[in-house]
Amino acid sequence: MATMVETGTGAVDALTAAAGADAVLTDAATRDFFAHDVYSTGRQPLAVLRPATVEQLARGVAAATGQGLAIVPRGGGMSYTGGYIYSDGDFVLVDTSALDAIIAINPVDMTVTVEAGCTWAKLHDTLKPMGLRCPSWGTLSGLRAAVGGGMSQNGTFWGARNGSVVDSALSFDVVLADGRIVSTGSDFFRPFGPDLTGLFAADTGAFGVKARVTLRLVREATAFAYGSFSLPDHAGLLGSMSEIAREGLAAESFAFDPYLQSQRMKRDSLAKDAKSLLNMMKSQGSAWKALKEGAKVVTAGRSFLKDVPFSLHTIAEGRHQGAVDAEMAEIGKIIAAYGGTAIENSIPKILRANPFPPPNSMLGPDGERWVPVHGFLPHSRLVEAWERIEALYAENAEAMTRLDVNAGAMLAAVSRSACLIEPVFFWPDAMNPLHRAAVEPDHLKKLKGFPEGPEARALVAELRAGIIAIFRSLEATHLQIARTYPLKASLDPAAWDILSALKRAVDPKGLMNPGSLGLE
DSSP states (O other), X not given: OOOOOOOSHHHHHHHHHHHOGGGEXXXXXXXXXXXXXXSOBOXXXXXXXXXXXHHHHHHHHHHHHHTXXXXXXXXXXXXXXXXTOOOSSOEEEEEGGGOOOEEEEETTTTEEEEEXXXXXXXXXXXXXXXXXXXXXXXXXXXXXXXXXXXXXXXXXXBTGGGOOGGGGEEEEEXXXXXXXXXXXXXXXXXXXXXXHHHHHTTOTTSSOEEEEEEEEOEEOOSEEEEEEEEESSHHHHHHHHHHHHXXXXXXXXXXXXXXXXXXXXXXXXXXXOHHHHHHHHHTTXXXXXXXXXXXXXHHHTTGGXXXXXXXXXXXXXXXXXXXXXXXXXXXXXXXXXXXXEEEOOHHHHHHHHSOSOOGGGGBOTTSOEEEEOOEEEEGGGHHHHHHHHHHHHHHTHHHHHHTTOXXXXXXXXXXXXXXXXXXXXXXXXXXXXXXXXXXXXXXXHHOOOOOOOHXXXXXXXXXXXXXXXXXXXXXXXXXXXXXXXXXXXXXXXXXXXXXXXXXXXXXXXXXXXXXXXXXX
């Protein structure tokens, strides 16, 4: 349990003296903003620590905990599981956004070291001219999502064939609750002895604040093939996705259910998004191919999704065009065996050329609130999970219709062993300050918006809890565990004892993000 003392102006003064006035924010608007994530609202922090250097971060953390204040770390803020939402007392929120330097790129040893606040988009844009990237190189929210947040929360999308983003990590510099800076391992090979990097990975800030991250690099692919397919039902979709993953044919393989596809069709057409279209055309390698592929996208728009039950989108990549074309041909054969057919491949082409779009999709087409819930499952349990989730919706159909709560799903293959099922909910409810700050202003102006919807919000919470229970019964694993997913109930008791002992060792007063992972 966190050890608290009475705090207030004196504690903030001590923090300011240690970290510097330029690094400590106490105005009401800032404190209110940092009380929200994409889904939840918590207590306002007593102050926000925004350090410009790692040393300033360490001094600030030591000063805050020395005053009995809890520390709550925040990366890019794209979380929806309460990772930086705290309500049990006074605390200092650490905003790492100013720690965004790319410290060293080593193309000889194939590593890169960044400060924790560096976004995935900034890292990608810096490495791309060098023909380099990380094996797993970020999430779709990477325009704002930070590398340090990814290492703490974990995440997946780009490079999912190689696993999740923490699989790209070699070592961390972590600021512990007492201000010590701990380096977790070698800067070129993992692990060196017991895997300390792994112990601090995916901790959602329970063990310390990520300050610096060293990541593996790989050569960027130079040849690509894209495929999009219509599948008749969930069994065909999940069966084909699993087979493609087992064979390792696609760098990325992701899918949408009918409802989420309908939401995409309500948004502006891909063909109307000039910047995305131009980037896609530039990525084609030749002027003729750029014109040809651009014309295909403009002609198709999004109408090709109109009568598609489930859509699966795949990207094969490598060093030689003939090889990736052959992989895509094999993917087509697998799809056909499950009753699927090829459709226009605009979505993977556009997305690969624009890997980190603005986070406008954190709201629905009319400004509805949006929140996901997810689970990773082995291939053998995917169909059962899907059907049980659909049964949950059927049981709650009357309430969902009455309150205009709608559900869709994204699915994705991650490594050869598992797939992600990510149900997403849309419901009429008021935006919070994070939405208004993150969504592009021009897009925000187009949204109708809604008043507070407490009854619909409560139903969404109930449905999310039901889905988490279904995933738990099937022994699913999760990213972004934070304060949402049941880690203790999912672990062997002896393993939980080890985690608890580690928590006591690195945070004996229980002041580092108390409650995250279910640890106090």
